[in-house]
Amino acid sequence: xxxxxxxxxxxxxxxxxxxxxxxxxxxxxxxxxxxxxxxxxxxxxxxxxxxxxxxxxxxxxxxxxxxxxxxxxxxxxxxxxxxxxxxxxxxxxxxxxxxxxxxxxxxxxxxxxxxxxxxxxxxxxxxxxxxxxxxxxxxxxxxxxxxxxxxxxxxxxxxxxxxxxxxxxxxxxxxxxxxxxxxxxxxxxxxxxxxxxxxxxxxxxxxxxxxxxxxxxxxxxxxxxxxxxxxxxxxxxxxxxxxxxxxxxxxxxxxxxxxxxxxxxxxxxxxxxxxxxxxxxxxxxxxxxxxxxxxxxxxxxxxxxxxxxxxxxxxxxxxxxxxxxxxxxxxxxxxxxxxxxxxxxxxxxxxxxxxxxxxxxxxxxxxxxxx
Ligand SMILES: Cc1cc2nc3c(=O)[nH]c(=O)nc-3n(C[C@H](O)[C@H](O)[C@H](O)COP(=O)(O)O)c2cc1C
Numbered sequence: 234x235x236x237x238x239x240x241x242x243x244x245x246x247x248x249x250x251x252x253x254x255x256x257x258x259x260x261x262x263x264x265x266x267x268x269x270x271x272x273x274x275x276x277x278x279x280x281x282x283x284x285x286x287x288x289x290x291x292x293x294x295x296x297x298x299x300x301x302x303x304x305x306x307x308x309x310x311x312x313x314x315x316x317x318x319x320x321x322x323x324x325x326x327x328x329x330x331x332x333x334x335x336x337x338x339x340x341x342x343x344x345x346x347x348x349x350x351x352x353x354x355x356x357x358x359x360x361x362x363x364x365x366x367x368x369x370x371x372x373x374x375x376x377x378x379x380x381x382x383x384x385x386x387x388x389x390x391x392x393x394x395x396x397x398x399x400x401x402x403x404x405x406x407x408x409x410x411x412x413x414x415x416x417x418x419x420x421x422x423x424x425x426x427x428x429x430x431x432x433x434x435x436x437x438x439x440x441x442x443x444x445x446x447x448x449x450x451x452x453x454x455x456x457x458x459x460x461x462x463x464x465x466x467x468x469x470x471x472x473x474x475x476x477x478x479x480x481x482x483x484x485x486x487x488x489x490x491x492x493x494x495x496x497x498x499x500x501x502x503x504x505x506x507x508x509x510x511x512x513x514x515x516x517x518x519x520x521x522x523x524x525x526x527x528x529x530x531x532x533x534x535x536x537x538x539x540x541x542x543x544x545x546x547x548x549x550x551x552x553x554x555x556x557x558x559x560x561x562x563x564x565x566x567x568x569x570x571x572x573x574x575x576x577x578x579x580x581x582x583x584x585x586x587x588x589x590x591x592x593x594x595x596x597x598x599x600x601x602x603x604x
Pocket of ligand 1: 261
C-alpha cells in the first residue's frame, strides 16, 4: 500500500486540496492579550502550509465563549487583524486555512467572562473535574446557568458574527466546533442536555441549535466553505449520550442535507483530544459507523498512523485524514510521509502556552538530517 494515495488532490466544497493530509484544530494557548493572535502564530501556521488543509485552533466566538488561557478570539478588530496576518502568511506559501469556531461554556469558568457571570450550558449540570482559569490556576467547574430559550438567538448570532469576521480575516472557510464536549456538543448529547423546551428532549430538538448555527453560517459564507466537527462516543468534558449511534446518524443526515464543504469526525480511540486511550470507547469506529449516513466529503481524525490513513482512504471510509500530534511535531509532515522519513516526537510538556519552544522550533526534515 503506497502513501501516494494521501497525495491525490481532493475537492472539499470550494476548497481544492493538493493532498489529503489535514492539520486539525490544535489548541496551543499562545494568543496575546485580548485573545489576539501574535506574529509567532503566523509563523507557526505558515510552517505547516504544505498540509492539504489547515484548521486553526479552537477560537472563541465572543468574549463570553472562552475556556482556556491565552485562547484566541474572532470578535474584535484586533483579533481579526491578528488572524489576517496568519491567513496571509499561509496563503503566501500556497496553503489553505479554515477557522475553527467554538463556544466553550460549561467547560469554562466565570473568570473568563468580562462580567464574571457563570458559564452557560443547556442545563445546570456542572462538568466533572477542574477548569483552568485565565491565570493558569485550577478551579472546580461551576454549576452553569441553563440558557433561557430566549437567550439562544444570541448564541446563534455570535456564531454568525464570528463567520463574518472570519471572511474579513481572509479565511478559506469555517469549521464549527460541534465536538469534544463544548457548547454545541453539550446540546447534542442527552447526558448534558436535560431541557424540556424545543432545544431538549428528542434528538431532533437537541440538534436544533447546531443546525441553526450551521444555517446562519451558510448564509454568511456559503455551504461550500462551511464545515462541522463532531465526536460521537467522545466523552471529554464528562459528556455522554444514551444511544450514540442512532442519535448521531440523525445529526449527520441533517448535516448531509446542507451540502457542507466537509464533515470532520473524531475517532474516540485517542479520547478525542489526543490524550490517553480510553478502553470504554476504544471499540467504536466512527468512520465505519457513520460514513454511510453522510453523502459529502468526510475527514477522519484520531490516532492515525500514515499506514492506517492510507487504509481508511482505500476503504473509502473517509476522504482525508487529520494528524494532530504529528502536525504539532512535524511542520513538514506531508514531505516526511511522502519520503517515508522519520517523524519528530510530540512533546506534551510544551504543547500548551509558552513561546517558540515546542511551537515554531520543531525541525524540518533538512534541518533534522543535519543534526
Ligand atoms: C495539543 C492538542 C490540542 C487540541 N486542540 C483541539 C482544538 O482546539 N479543537 C479540536 O477540535 N480538537 C483539538 N484537539 C484534537 C485534535 O484535533 C485531534 O482530533 C486529536 O489530537 C487526535 O488526533 P491525533 O491522534 O492525530 O493527535 C487537540 C489535540 C491536541 C493534542
